Amino acid sequence: MKLFPIFTDLKGRQVLVVGGGAVAERKIRSLLAAGADVLAGAPEFTPGLLELAREGQQLALRQEAFQPEWLGEAWLVVAATDDLELNRDIAQLAGQARLFINVVDDPELSSFQVPSIVDRSPLTIAISSSGAAPVLARRLRERIESLFDHSLGALATLAARHRTAIRRLRPGLQRRREFYDWLLDGPVSSALRAQRFDAAEQALLNELSKPETAPVGEVVLVGAGPGDPGLLTLNALRALNEADVILYDRLVSDEVLELARRDAERVFVGKTPGEDHNATQTRIHELMREHALAGRRVLRLKGGDAFVFGRGGEELEYLAGHGIPYRVVPGLTAGLACTAYAGIPLTHRAHAQSVRFITAHSSKQDDALDWPSLASEKQTLVFYMGVSQIKWLERQLLKHGRSGDTPFSLIENGTRARQRTLTGRLSELAALATYHGFQAPSLLVVGEVATLGPRLSWYGTHIDHLEGSHEQQPRPAGQELQPLHS
Template identity: 65%
Template structure:
C-alpha cells in the first residue's frame, strides 16, 4: 500500500488553495462542504470565488504565491495551470511540513484527494494513488449506484442511539444482528421514504423487544421497456437486496441478470388465453406470504408499475394485509418507445398534449371517448393495441381523425431487436400485418410521429411503402 488512507476533520481549520480558476473553485467547494476555513491565493478569481469572498465565506490573498501564505495552514492545494508555481507550492509545503496536493500531479503531491461517495456521515473514498484518476472516478460512479442515499441518515440515527443499542443488545453477535435488521428492515425503508420520525420510532420500538421483528417487505419495481441501461439506481439496489423476485413476461433477461445471484426468481407473467384474474390473485398471495415470512420481495414489472401495470391493485392488497411496501418507478413503454423511435411525444408545432391509452379495460368494454381522441393536435400512445390495430384506427377515422395522420409502431422498444414502422393512420394496420409486427409493440398516433423517419436513431426502421 503506497498511500495511507486517512479521513481528515477540517472543520474550522485553515486550508490554503493556490489558484483562482475553475479547478480551484471545485476544490474550494469541496473544502467548504467539509467545513474548512478556506483561503484562496491568486492574482484573480472566478466570478463564483469572488462572490464567496465578498460574502465572507472564504478569504482571498491577492497576488503571486509566496511561501508565507502557508503559515498556519493545515493543508494546501495547488490548483494553478503553471507547473512552476505548483512546484514552488510543493517545495514550500515540504519545507514547512505541510501536506500539499498538486492537482493532477502525483509526483509533486504529498497527499491525494480521492473520489468520494458521500452518504454523510458515511463516506466512501476511492484512490488510484494519483496514477489513474479517471479509473477512480468510474469506480466511484459504479459504487454510487450501489449505496442508498438513505444510508447517511441511517448512520446518523445509529450514532445518535449508539449507547442505547450497546445497552439493549449486549454482545457483538447480538448487536451485529440488530444492525443487519436496521439495514434490511423498516428503518431504512422509512428513511428512504422521507419519514425520519417514524424511522426513529421503529428503531426504539425494536430496541424494547427481545428480538428484532422479521424484515419482510415488498418493493414494486418498474423494469422499463427492456434496455437494462434504463433501470434507475433505486431499481438496481432493490434487485441487489431482493430475496425473491416475482417477474412479468416482458421483463428482459438482461434486467434479471442484474439481480442478486442467489435471489429466487418466480415467473408470474400472464399468458394469452389464461385466467388473468386468477394469476393476479396468485401474485397477491405470493407477495403476502413471502413478505410475512420475512423476505424482501421485489415485484418486477415491465415498464412502470403504475401505468397499465396493475400496481395500484397490488398495493391495495398489500395495504389490506399490513405488508410494508415501496414503489420504484420505471421508464414506461410510451416514453421509451417514443425516444428510441425518434418520436417526441410533444412538440410546439404539432402536439401540446399526450394521452396514454390501453385497448383493454377491466371488463373488456370499450369506454374510450373516441370523439375526444380523434381531435388533431394531440399525441395518442396506445398500449397493447397491436391485435386491435385495425379497430383502433377505424374508430379514430370514423370520429374524424384524418387517415393521413402519421403513426409510429414500435416493436420491442428499447431492445436489440427493436423494429419501427412509420405509416399513415389509414394504412397502419395493413402495413403492420404485412411486416409481421407482434406484441410487445406500442402505437403512437399524431403529427409528431411524422418526425420519426427523420429522427430515428435506434434499431431497424422498416422501409416505407412504395
C-alpha cells in the same frame, strides 16, 4: 469468446514465466504479490528482475533459452517473449501438459487471461475483455478505482476476522445480509475511512451484542422500464440487489433480471393472452402476502411503470388492507422511453399540444373509450398493448373521423436490442403491421409527431412508408401488401 472468471490461490505454487523483458517483469511482480513461486527463463533479464532475485523474492531465474522441462513443476504458464514462433511452441507444450497458459497479447493462444485489477485486498475486483480490448479493460479499471474507497480492504479484513461470530449471532440468511449491509453503510465503514480501526471494531462488536429481532418483511413495487437496463433508476437497482424474492412480469427483460442478486428466488407471474387475468392477479396478491409475512424482502417487478396500466394501485390496496409494509420505486413507462428511442417527441409546437396514454386491452363488447375525442387532431395518442387490436384500433379511429392520412408509428421491442419502428399512414396501419410481422411487445403512436420519427430516429431499425422510400425486411414469397380493414 466468453471466459469463466475465477480467482486462483497461487501461494506456494510455481508459475513459469518465459521472458525477461519489461512485460515479463510486470507479470512477475503481480504474481509475486499474489504469493506465487515464480520460475522465469530467458537469455536476458531486466535490471528490475535481477534486483528482485537478489532481494530474496520467491523468484528463480534461468538465464538461457527456453527448455521444455521447465513446465514440469508449473501450475500456470505465462509466455511473454517477442518471438511469435517460440510463444506458439510454448502454448502447444502447455496444452499437451494440461497447463493453463497466457500468451501476452495473443488471446488465440491463451487459455487464460490476466485481468486488470482493482486491489482492495482482500477484496479484489478484476476486469477482462477476454483479451479482445485490453485498453478498454484498463480504462474501466481507472473508473472503478475512483468508486471504491481504499478502506474497503480493511472492512473486508474486519468482517473476515469476525465471520464466525457473525454467523453464530445472525444465523438467519436475511438477518446476516442486513448486518453486512449495516456494516457497509453504517458507523463501522465511517470509522475505517477515518483510520479509526479500534472504534470500527468496537462498533461491530456492539451491534453483534444486540439481541436479534424477528425479521420484518416488506414489498417493494418497482418499475423496470421497457427493457434497456440502463434506464433503471438507482433505487430500482438497489432493490434488485436487496430482494429475497422477485415476482416478475412477462415484459421484464432478461438484461434487467441479470442485475438481481444471484441467490434471490425468482417467480414468474406474467399474464399471457387467453388466461384468466383476475386469477393470476389473485395469485400475485397471495404470493406477496405469503413471502412478506415470512419476513422476506419481496420485489414486485413490473415492466415499464407499475402505475401506468400495471395494476400497481390494486396491489398497493391489497398490501395496505393486509397491513404489509411497502415502498414504490417508479419506472420509466414505455410511452416515454420507447418513443424517445424512436426519435418521436410526444408533444411538439407544430404538431401536438397534448398526449394521451391509452390501453388497447379492450374489445368491441367492452369498449368505454371516447372515440370522437380520440379522433381529434393536434394530439398524440399512445396505445399500450395494442398489437392484437391493430385492425380494430384503425377501424375505430377512421370511423370516428380521424383522417386516413394521419401518421402512425409502431415500435416493437422498444429500447431493446431488436427495436424496430414502422411509420406509415393510419389507413394502412393493420396491413403494414401484418406485412412486416410486428409482434408484442409493441407500442402504437398515432398523430402528426410520427412524421418526425424517420428523420430523428437514432436507435434500432426504422421502416418508413410515409415518403415512399423505406427500409424493409425481404417480403416472404407470395405475400402481397393488402389492406386488412373493412
